[in-house]
Amino acid sequence: MSSELHLYNTITRKRERFEPMNPPHVGMYVCGPTVYGDAHLGHARSAITFDVVFRYLRHLGYKVRYVRNITDVGHLENDADHGEDKIAKKARLEQLEPMEVVQFYKDRYHRDMDALNVLRPSIEPQASGHIIEQIEMTKAILANGWAYETEGNVYFDVEKFSDKFNYGKLSGRKVDELQSNSRDLEGQEGKRSPLDFALWKKASPEHIMRWPSPWGEGFPGWHIECSVMSRKYLGETFDIHGGGLDLLFPHHECEIAQSVGATGKEPVRYWLHNNMITLNGQKMAKSLGNTIMLHEFFNGGNALLEKAYDPMTIRFFILQAHYRSTLDFGNEALQAAEKGFAKLRNASTILGSLKLKWGASTEATDRRISGWADGLKSCMDDDLNTAQTIAVLFDIATYVNALKNSQEKEIPSEAQFQRLGEVYNAYFVDILGLKAGEADSSKATGALDAAMHLLLDMRAKAKANRDFATADSIRNTLKEAGITVMDSKDGSEWAIEG
Numbered sequence: 001m002s003s004e005l006h007l008y009n010t011i012t013r014k015r016e017r018f019e020p021m022n023p024p025h026v027g028m029y030v031c032g033p034t035v036y037g038d039a040h041l042g043h044a045r046s047a048i049t050f051d052v053v054f055r056y057l058r059h060l061g062y063k064v065r066y067v068r069n070i071t072d073v074g075h076l077e078n079d080a081d082h083g084e085d086k087i088a089k090k091a092r093l094e095q096l097e098p099m100e101v102v103q104f105y106k107d108r109y110h111r112d113m114d115a116l117n118v119l120r121p122s123i124e125p126q127a128s129g130h131i132i133e134q135i136e137m138t139k140a141i142l143a144n145g146w147a148y149e150t151e152g153n154v155y156f157d158v159e160k161f162s163d164k165f166n167y168g169k170l171s172g173r174k175v176d177e178l179q180s181n182s183r184d185l186e187g188q189e190g191k192r193s194p195l196d197f198a199l200w201k202k203a204s205p206e207h208i209m210r211w212p213s214p215w216g217e218g219f220p221g222w223h224i225e226c227s228v229m230s231r232k233y234l235g236e237t238f239d240i241h242g243g244g245l246d247l248l249f250p251h252h253e254c255e256i257a258q259s260v261g262a263t264g265k266e267p268v269r270y271w272l273h274n275n276m277i278t279l280n281g282q283k284m285a286k287s288l289g290n291t292i293m294l295h296e297f298f299n300g301g302n303a304l305l306e307k308a309y310d311p312m313t314i315r316f317f318i319l320q321a322h323y324r325s326t327l328d329f330g331n332e333a334l335q336a337a338e339k340g341f342a343k344l345r346n347a348s349t350i351l352g353s354l355k356l357k358w359g360a361s362t363e364a365t366d367r368r369i370s371g372w373a374d375g376l377k378s379c380m381d382d383d384l385n386t387a388q389t390i391a392v393l394f395d396i397a398t399y400v401n402a403l404k405n406s407q408e409k410e411i412p413s414e415a416q417f418q419r420l421g422e423v424y425n426a427y428f429v430d431i432l433g434l435k436a437g438e439a440d441s442s443k444a445t446g447a448l449d450a451a452m453h454l455l456l457d458m459r460a461k462a463k464a465n466r467d468f469a470t471a472d473s474i475r476n477t478l479k480e481a482g483i484t485v486m487d488s489k490d491g492s493e494w495a496i497e498g
């Protein structure tokens with residue numbers, strides 16, 4: 001099995017042909033959410049990026065074991081080694097059991113991801129369910145001499161490790177530069193160097209999430225869970241590891257050090273990272289007061305939003321950019337995405353329902369359809385260029401609209417039209433995961449489509465006769481009914497407002 005898929009590998013900084021270790025099997029691990037709050041737009045970008053990787057690999061015929069973890073312990077407030085556990089803090093403030101907090105936000109995360117049509121992973125392990133394995137890996141790293149114990153804490157010895165291995169090879173950071181930039185060791189009990197990170201932390205008396213270990217009662221550090229769970233379900237070396245660019249350092253760098261420290265093997269063959277979403281050019285952060293939760297997009301409940309947006313508009317907006325580019329969010333951009341998505345969704349509907357006086361099957365039409373099919377595939381093979389894939393879908397949509405509006409000379413045969421529909425929906429629905437919508441597949445939509453066709457025809461005739469009053473009245477009445485009519489040079493299009 002060979003594929004033309006090329007991926008940009010963060011660790012080699014090169015675009016490489018994707019060749020899994022044991023085809024057709026592919027192992028993929030993606031860092032999932034820390035469940036102490038609702039998912040925001042940044043979570044959606046990472047989840048949707050790797051959902052498309054998962055969908056495309058399956059489309060190519062691979063059998064993918066996709067593991068995405070839930071962080072429910074050990075993620076401390078400052079993302080390093082001190083402060084309160086984020087989940088424990090929430091539990092304390094809300095007077096809940098920590099696992100109630102975890103369950104609550106895990107359910108809400110699933111609700112938001114389902115709305116975005118993000119497929120569930122094959123395995124969704126939780127850190128708190130793998131404490132024994134985290135203790136075992138910590139013991140192995142200690143036994144190999146890459147960690148030390150002090151006052152009930154176990155720290156990874158970055159300096160010693162970097163004498164033999166290249167710590168920083170993923171992020172491109174250099175140990176000596178990191179050392180001169182790091183702050184003092186205040187409050188980080190017994191660390192030899194500020195670069196060292198915790199594999200195991202001693203629990204203070206008020207710390208609620210705690211387990212017995214050879215080093216006393218405590219809890220695992222944040223990074224170790226991903227090394228442990230990826231190894232447990234995918235093996236010591238596996239194909240793809242994904243996550244947001246914000247996890248590149250220290251989280252993923254530490255994962256490599258831990259896995260190499262425990263097994264002596266490189267854990268990951270292809271590292272993929274999606275870029276961040278900004279708001280008016282600024283990073284989204286709770287501290288800046290500009291994070292927008294996903295459910296707020298869906299119900300319009302945030303002052304930064306002009307209106308509510310359909311989850312598919314959010315998905316389409318994210319896929320319109322290549323996953324390694326930054327993406328700037330704004331209401332204008334989202335409203336443009338809404339229109340673009342409506343055009344593609346309408347084309348999907350037309351491809352499923354159009355009845356024409358079909359033409360004869362010609363080679364020219366065959367070549368045209370094959371050209372689009374090859375174009376779609378090569379865009380996805382080119383490091384998952386969803387932006388270009390969408391551009392090809394727009395070309396097809398223009399052709400399909402022209403057919404529907406009797407403005408196209410090249411009429412396909414029915415079989416050719418069906419083939420075009422299959423090609424289009426393989427990418428639009430299956431790979432990009434853009435749902436055509438419940439109503440679109442029903443008979444009611446076909447009837448609505450026919451009625452709209454008739455109305456827009458009447459309106460076009462009224463305009464041609466300079467009867468603008470009738471034309472405007474049709475458009476305004478439709479607007480009141482929640483249907484927007486858009487005029488373009490290829491005729492009129494309509495969409496039900498989301």
Ligand code: ZN
Nearest residue numbers: 031032226251
């Ligand atoms: Zn992780």
